[in-house]
Amino acid sequence: MTAQHFDVVVVGGGSAGSVLAARLSENDDRQVALIEAGVAPTDPDIAKPAMWPFIQGRDYDWAYETVPQPGTANRIHPWPRGRVLGGSSCLHAMAHVRGHPDDFAVWAEATGSDRWSYDGLLPGFLRSERFSGGASELHGGDGPLPVWLPDEEVNPVVRAYIAAGHERGVPTLPDHNGRNLNGTSPNSLTIRDGKRVSVADAYLTDDVRARPNLTILTGVSVHRLVIDGNRVTGLAVTRDGRDETITGDEIILSTGSVATPLLLMRSGLGDPDVLRRAGVECRLSRPAIGQNLHDHLLGAGNVYRSSQAVPPTKLQHSESLMYLNAADITEAKGVPDIVLGCVTGPSVSESFAAVAPGFAYTFLFGVTHPSSRGYLSIGGPDLHDKPVIDPAYLQTDHDRTTFRRALDVAREIGSAQALTAWKAEELLPGPGVRTTAEIDDFIARAVITHHHPVGTCRMGKDADAIVDADLRFNGLDNLSIVDASVIPTITSGPVHAAVLAIAETFAAGRR
Structure with a gap:
C-alpha cells in the first residue's frame, strides 16, 4: 500500500526534526511530512x-x-534516547549550552564552510532561543524555545x-x-x-500543527529507505499495523546519532562486511557510516x-x-x-x-x-x-x-x-x-x-565524509541528514543547543 506523496519527508520527530518540520512548512507551497516512531507525550512526569x-x-x-x-x-x-514526539528533549536534563566558539571552528575547517563556524551558526542559535533576559547580540529574544x-x-x-x-x-x-x-x-x-519545554512543545505549537501543508505521522516504524538508482524514492514503514511506503521528493533523516546510521545500514548503505554479517545486501559501500562515535x-x-x-x-x-x-x-x-x-x-x-x-x-x-x-x-x-x-x-x-x-x-x-x-x-x-x-x-x-552521542554520519569535505557541507548524503541525490550524527567533533558541553542551530541553519538555506 502506498501512502500520500510529499515534497519533503522528515524522518524523526525529535529535536532536529521538530525544528525542520516547523521551519520548512513555513513555505505554504511545500508539502511536508514529519514521521515519528513514538507518539505525543502523555506521561505527566516528562513536564516535571x-x-x-x-x-x-x-x-x-x-x-x-x-x-x-x-x-x-x-x-x-x-x-x-527519546521515542516520543520531541525525542530526547523529553528526557534530557534541560541545560542549554552552545559550546565554545573554537569548537565550531573545527567544524568549519572539516567542511570548508564558514556556515558551521560559531558566527555562521549564531543566527541559528538566535532564531531558536527566547532568553529570559531578552535579546542581545548573543542572545535570542523571540525564538520558540525558552531559555531561562x-x-x-x-x-x-x-x-x-x-x-x-x-x-x-x-x-x-x-x-x-x-x-x-x-x-x-x-x-x-x-x-x-x-515545566520542561521540549522542542516539540516549542516548535510544533497548535498553530504550526494546523498548517494544511504539514502532516505529522506518529507511531510509524521506519524499516528502511526505498532506493532506486541514486535516489531515495520513499520509506518502507509500518503504520497502524500495516506495511506501506511513504514517498517524497526529498528525504531528511533526523533520527539521531544512533538511529540514523542504523537506518542507513538496514537500507544497504555502509561497510559491506558489516552489512553482510547482519544479513543485509550492500547497495552502496560507505564504511564510515557508524564510525567516529564519541x-x-x-x-x-x-x-x-x-x-x-x-x-x-x-x-x-x-x-x-x-x-x-x-x-x-x-x-x-x-x-x-x-x-x-x-x-x-x-x-x-x-x-x-x-x-x-x-x-x-x-x-x-x-x-x-x-x-x-x-x-x-x-x-x-x-x-x-x-x-x-x-x-x-x-x-x-x-x-x-x-x-x-x-x-x-x-x-x-x-x-x-x-x-x-x-x-x-x-x-x-x-x-x-x-x-x-x-x-x-x-x-x-x-x-x-552525559547523553551526548555524536559523529556517526559526520560532515566533511573529504571522500569518507557521510554528508557534505550542505548536509547532503554523499552518494544519493535527494537524501540529507540533519541531527547530531553529522557533528564531526563534540562540543565542549551538551550538544542539544548546537543540534537546534544545525537544524535552523539547514532550514534557513531552504526557504
Whole structure:
C-alpha cells in the first residue's frame, strides 16, 4: 500500500526534526511530512524538571545499551534516547549550552564552510532561543524555545559551590552561552513556568500543527529507505499495523546519532562486511557510516555527606556547570578541557551503593573533548534487532589523564572554605583513594554517559565524509541528514543547543 506523496519527508520527530518540520512548512507551497516512531507525550512526569533522572527506561525510551566497555570496568552503559514526539528533549536534563566558539571552528575547517563556524551558526542559535533576559547580540529574544536563567531558585549548596569556584579563582560567567565558556554560572534551562519545554512543545505549537501543508505521522516504524538508482524514492514503514511506503521528493533523516546510521545500514548503505554479517545486501559501500562515535562521560561522582540538610531542588537537580582549563582553572580564555557539575543530591553510578538523599551532594566531573572513538552497527536486518554500540570509553591516555585531573579539581573545589558550612566528609571516592591506580579504578566504575552521542554520519569535505557541507548524503541525490550524527567533533558541553542551530541553519538555506 502506498501512502500520500510529499515534497519533503522528515524522518524523526525529535529535536532536529521538530525544528525542520516547523521551519520548512513555513513555505505554504511545500508539502511536508514529519514521521515519528513514538507518539505525543502523555506521561505527566516528562513536564516535571526534577523527574528527568527517573523517567528513563519508560516505554518512550528506545533504551539502547552499549557493549561491555573495557575502559569502564567492563560495564554495560544504558543509552536512553527519546521515542516520543520531541525525542530526547523529553528526557534530557534541560541545560542549554552552545559550546565554545573554537569548537565550531573545527567544524568549519572539516567542511570548508564558514556556515558551521560559531558566527555562521549564531543566527541559528538566535532564531531558536527566547532568553529570559531578552535579546542581545548573543542572545535570542523571540525564538520558540525558552531559555531561562534562574536566580533565587538556585539551591544554596549550589550557590556555595559557585562561591567555592570563585574562591579558587574560577572566572564568573553571566551564562553558558556567550563567547567565553571557562568559568561558572547557574545553568540556563529550557524551562517555562516550572515545566520542561521540549522542542516539540516549542516548535510544533497548535498553530504550526494546523498548517494544511504539514502532516505529522506518529507511531510509524521506519524499516528502511526505498532506493532506486541514486535516489531515495520513499520509506518502507509500518503504520497502524500495516506495511506501506511513504514517498517524497526529498528525504531528511533526523533520527539521531544512533538511529540514523542504523537506518542507513538496514537500507544497504555502509561497510559491506558489516552489512553482510547482519544479513543485509550492500547497495552502496560507505564504511564510515557508524564510525567516529564519541560521547561525553561524567564521573558520578565526587559525593560529600552534608553537615546540614540539603534543600530539595527547585529546578532539575544538576543546577550549575563549571567549565575549566585543566592546566589553570583561573584561565578565562580558550577552550575548556574539563567540566564539573553540582548536583543537589547524591548521584552515583550503579557500581556504588545508593546514598540516601537529604544530607549529601555531588560534584560530577568530566572531560569536554574526549579523544576516544568508537562505532556502532546493526545487529541484524530488522528494526528491532539489537544494535552493537561501542563508544570505546576511556581508551586513550588523553582521556584517562584528563579525567584524573577533573576529579582532582572537583576535590579542590570541594575543600574550599565557601563549602565549610555544608561539607561533613567526602564519601566518594573517599579520602583513602589517592594513588593513580586507585583513582583510575574509581573513575572506571564511576563514569556514566552525559547523553551526548555524536559523529556517526559526520560532515566533511573529504571522500569518507557521510554528508557534505550542505548536509547532503554523499552518494544519493535527494537524501540529507540533519541531527547530531553529522557533528564531526563534540562540543565542549551538551550538544542539544548546537543540534537546534544545525537544524535552523539547514532550514534557513531552504526557504
